[in-house]
Amino acid sequence: MKLLMLCREPNLYSCRRLKMTAENAGHKIDILDPNRFLLKIQENRPHFALYYQPNQGTPYLLPDYDAVIPRFGTQSTKMGCSVLTHLAAKNIPCLNNPASFALARDKWLSLQALAAANIAVPVTVFAGQDFQAGSAVEKVSSPTILKTLNGSQGIGVILADRSQSAVSIMETLTLSHIPVLLQNFIGEAGVSDIRCFVIGDKVVATMQRSGQKGEFRANCHRGGITQQITLSYDEKLIAVRAAQALGLDVAGVDLIQSKKGLLVLEVNASPGLEMIEKTSGIDVATQMIAYLEKKIAGL
Structure with a gap:
């Protein structure tokens, strides 16, 4: 072909x-x-x-x-x-x-789709440009995560330790016509999250990512350290449901452990293969091509 x-x-x-x-x-x-x-x-x-x-x-x-x-x-x-x-x-x-x-590339719209599918996500707010920043920040906890709607590899993600800082950052981004969403910081997770690589209706590989000292982002491109992790069937099902809620064949689903259980942070439509293949030891590329062959054949 x-x-x-x-x-x-x-x-x-x-x-x-x-x-x-x-x-x-x-x-x-x-x-x-x-x-x-x-x-x-x-x-x-x-x-x-x-x-x-x-x-x-x-x-x-x-x-x-x-x-x-x-x-x-x-x-x-x-x-x-x-x-x-x-x-x-x-x-x-x-x-x-x-x-x-x-x-999947729009962080807010994808979170709306996940929530509509009854998939647990962090408390998140998105305000119009004429909504007061101070009133918006009051709707989430402090510390606060601010995210631009488009971004990857941890770029466009900011941690504000205080509410006043969150307001200042939000006002600056809004003045620059950069839409931003506000999100509860999941402190109990430390600086770790879980990446699940989903193909079709299966989680084919997983890894845990941990941020370096002084870095709240666990992304590998921000120097995050990876290690193998084993998830239960129910935990894997959360990742599969998240990919399916967005209609994705292939997805990198990021999960974070909260006091109330696993939450879906975001879903990546073009997840990288390097770190998850090297960490898990699983040949993800072969499984992607095999899935594509079946899709072409209509199976």
């Missing part, structure tokens, strides 16, 4: 692993930057055409693919999802459909 991976940085570990795995399975795979696409809607069939312009090269019409794997970052979400929508209109299977991918 001929596969397409949408990625701006083909040398990333995840892209290289998926490319190698796909080729070992006998497939051909192109890795293309979504920001170099031109999408065309035309009168004649096929109505949806895609052109690609390589670096310092001449644009060319892309062939049809058997399936697409989205691996683009937050800065490419709008164009990347537009490319996915174009491909979906051509009935090309996507390993995470465009609507679900876009939903």
Whole structure:
């Protein structure tokens, strides 16, 4: 089969692993930057055409693919999802459909979807730009976590130790027209969370992440340390339900332990493979390609 991976940085570990795995399975795979696409809607069939312009090269019409794997970052979400929508209109299977991918990229909308599915999440508020920051901060506990709606790898996540600090940060972000949500800080979790890698209806790999001293974020890109962890069936079910609530085939679901049990922090539609493969010892890439093969076959 001929596969397409949408990625701006083909040398990333995840892209290289998926490319190698796909080729070992006998497939051909192109890795293309979504920001170099031109999408065309035309009168004649096929109505949806895609052109690609390589670096310092001449644009060319892309062939049809058997399936697409989205691996683009937050800065490419709008164009990347537009490319996915174009491909979906051509009935090309996507390993995470465009609507679900876009939903997962918006922290507030994804939390709304999780809560609507009766999945426990931290207390969170999102206020309009004309709502007073002080009144908004009163609706959550202190210390307070502030998050921009789009962000990954811990970027755009701020811890305010005092309510006054939270108000000041929120006012600054609002003045800069950056939407921000406020969230209860789960102090009892320390600086640890749990990453579950979900494919279909299964958690295929897990790891616990712990932040370095002086760092409240557990993300590996912020220097977080990982270790193996074993979850119960019910705990894994929370992660699977979270991925399904957003309609995702593949997801990295982040859980945090609170006094009331596990909460879902957020769901990543393009989770990295490197640390979870190295920590768990599980070949996640092979399972992703196998799932995609089944999806193409309609199984």
